[in-house]
Amino acid sequence: MQSLLLYPFRSPLRLSLFALAAAALAFTVLRPDRPQPLRVGVVHALSGAMADSEYVLVDALRLAAEEINTAGGVLGRPVELIVADSRSDWEHAAAEADRLITRERVSALFGCWTSACRKALLPVVERHRHLLFYPLQFEGMEQSQHIVYLGAAPNQQIIPGARWAIQRHGPRIFLLGSDYVFPRMANRLIRDLTTTTGSSVVGEAYLPAGADDAAFALVTEELRRNAPDVVLNTLYGDANRRFFAALAEAGLGEQPVVSFSMGEPELATFGLPRAHPAHHAVWGYFQSLEDPANQRFVERFQARYGQHRVLSDPMVTSYNALRLWAATAEKVGTDEPQQVDLAIPRMSIDGPTGIVALDSTTRHAWRRVFIGRARADGQFDVVELSEAPVRPTPFPAYRGRRGLLRAAQDPNAPAAVR
Numbered sequence: 431m432q433s434l435l436l437y438p439f440r441s442p443l444r445l446s447l448f449a450l451a452a453a454a455l456a457f458t459v460l461r462p463d464r465p466q467p468l469r470v471g472v473v474h475a476l477s478g479a480m481a482d483s484e485y486v487l488v489d490a491l492r493l494a495a496e497e498i499n500t501a502g503g504v505l506g507r508p509v510e511l512i513v514a515d516s517r518s519d520w521e522h523a524a525a526e527a528d529r530l531i532t533r534e535r536v537s538a539l540f541g542c543w544t545s546a547c548r549k550a551l552l553p554v555v556e557r558h559r560h561l562l563f564y565p566l567q568f569e570g571m572e573q574s575q576h577i578v579y580l581g582a583a584p585n586q587q588i589i590p591g592a593r594w595a596i597q598r599h600g601p602r603i604f605l606l607g608s609d610y611v612f613p614r615m616a617n618r619l620i621r622d623l624t625t626t627t628g629s630s631v632v633g634e635a636y637l638p639a640g641a642d643d644a645a646f647a648l649v650t651e652e653l654r655r656n657a658p659d660v661v662l663n664t665l666y667g668d669a670n671r672r673f674f675a676a677l678a679e680a681g682l683g684e685q686p687v688v689s690f691s692m693g694e695p696e697l698a699t700f701g702l703p704r705a706h707p708a709h710h711a712v713w714g715y716f717q718s719l720e721d722p723a724n725q726r727f728v729e730r731f732q733a734r735y736g737q738h739r740v741l742s743d744p745m746v747t748s749y750n751a752l753r754l755w756a757a758t759a760e761k762v763g764t765d766e767p768q769q770v771d772l773a774i775p776r777m778s779i780d781g782p783t784g785i786v787a788l789d790s791t792t793r794h795a796w797r798r799v800f801i802g803r804a805r806a807d808g809q810f811d812v813v814e815l816s817e818a819p820v821r822p823t824p825f826p827a828y829r830g831r832r833g834l835l836r837a838a839q840d841p842n843a844p845a846a847v848r
Contacts, residue, residue, distance in 0.1 A: 467510035468503070468765050470495075470752070471530030473541030473551065478518025479639050479667045483744075484543050486695045487565065488513055490745040491540055493734055494752040504756045505765065512536055518639075518667075520550040527554045527562075537765040538563065538755050540748065544666060545569060545611040552577065561767040563755060565747035567690065567713075569615035570824035578754075578774060579794040580747045580786075582714055583822035584619050586797040587690060590815050591712030592620045592662055593627065594801055595688040600659025601629035606649065606673070607664035609636040616664050616690065619826065632656045637669060646676035653682060663689040670696050674706050683707055693742035698808045709804040713743040714797040718809045719783055727782035740808060750786045754779050784819070794822035 472491055475484040488511075495509045503509060512534050516523035523542065530536045531554070539555065539562045542548045548564050555562045555576040567582035582588075596603065605620060607613025613636060624630055633656045635649050653661065665673055670692045677685060686708040694717055717728060717740055727746075732739055758774045759765045778787035787796055796819040802810025 465507045467508045469510050469512050469536045471536035471539045472511050472513040473516050473523050473527050475518040476515040480518040480543055482699055483667050486745050487748040490749040491752050494749045498756050504759050520547045523547050524550040524554050527551045531558045531560050561771050563751040565744050569612050580751050582797050583794050583824045585823040586820050587712050588616045590799050592623055595660045596627050596629045599686045602632045602659045604658035604661045605634040607636050608666045609638045613664035632658050646672050650676050650680035660686040663687050666691045694740040695742050698740050711802050715743040715746045716802045716810045716812045717741040721783050724782040750781045789822050792822055
């Protein structure tokens with residue numbers, strides 16, 4: 431019995447046509463004008479306590495990759511993002527970073543929000559002599575040959591922001607933060623500042639991840655009892671929403687708050703009315719900045735993701751990070767991490783609000799400093815605290831570097847440690 435499947439190809443002409451079609455299909459798949467993509471790894475929280483803050487950074491990276499690919503890619507190859515969910519768990523983040531480097535063979539890593547996450551990834555990238563781009567403001571006291579620090583150093587956010595808060599609202603301050611490295615070290619620096627400004631810390635509290643409503647109610651009771659002139663806030667993630675809800679519930683709507691880890695996306699999760707009447711934030715970028723280049727960037731982002739979406743400092747920094755990596759790889763002619771790593775301190779690109787460049791000595795970015803007052807529409811009215819980009823100083827000169835490194839390793843150590 432003849433096979434019905436093979437019968438149509440019995441004639442020499444049909445067999446020849448079939449062979450030509452198969453060859454054409456193989457050429458389409460393997461042809462040289464479809465090069466293999468350059469893979470870059472992304473480690474951000476898509477679930478857990480940090481998801482509200484971090485998933486938007488992945489969107490910013492995707493936009494950068496799409497624009498790079500539209501312009502021809504890097505070294506004639508498209509950029510492909512390999513995204514790993516850190517699950518808001520720093521040990522899992524480190525394991526995913528190792529997987530991306532060893533199994534996925536990515537050319538660079540982009541990721542982390544918290545300093546706890548960055549510190550978990552640091553030994554991974556150093557062990558593999560790889561490269562991590564970190565987009566968040568942080569406490570300083572760290573410098574690695576394998577990390578590019580694009581967020582604000584202490585002298586580009588924490589210190590000028592705290593000084594502004596004291597001058598604007600008064601000398602009695604309350605320190606509130608999440609219970610991990612950045613808030614504790616930031617508040618250590620703020621305590622140093624009080625000795626030169628004649629101010630004082632009237633209270634200090636740290637809340638663990640997943641703190642319940644009762645914990646936030648206790649904080650508002652302490653605020654009512656101590657009556658600070660201003661709260662300096664280093665809470666992260668959805669803890670910000672719960673804190674401001676607790677303030678409203680306690681009738682403390684006039685309590686001034688200055689935040690260091692809360693921007694437009696976090697404010698957008700609050701629901702209406704979004705703005706605490708006396709809330710300010712300190713960043714190197716706000717969506718409402720009127721630079722023409724920034725407005726064009728906002729338009730491109732919203733055309734891609736929707737008019738309701740908002741931008742923040744860490745999002746723009748993430749967008750700049752991928753573009754800076756791409757420009758460096760193109761310049762040196764390779765995506766090999768060590769070669770890019772050596773060249774990147776000498777590179778610069780145009781960003782939505784100006785030139786993006788590193789200080790070659792510290793591998794930290796030059797940054798502008800802005801203070802914004804939260805509005806009911808989820809944006810900020812902005813004024814600049816710096817007349818020009820500020821050179822990063824990750825190790826404040828008034829403290830010994832050795833003591834700062836020791837304190838960073840043990841942020842619960844007494845403040846007198848030097």
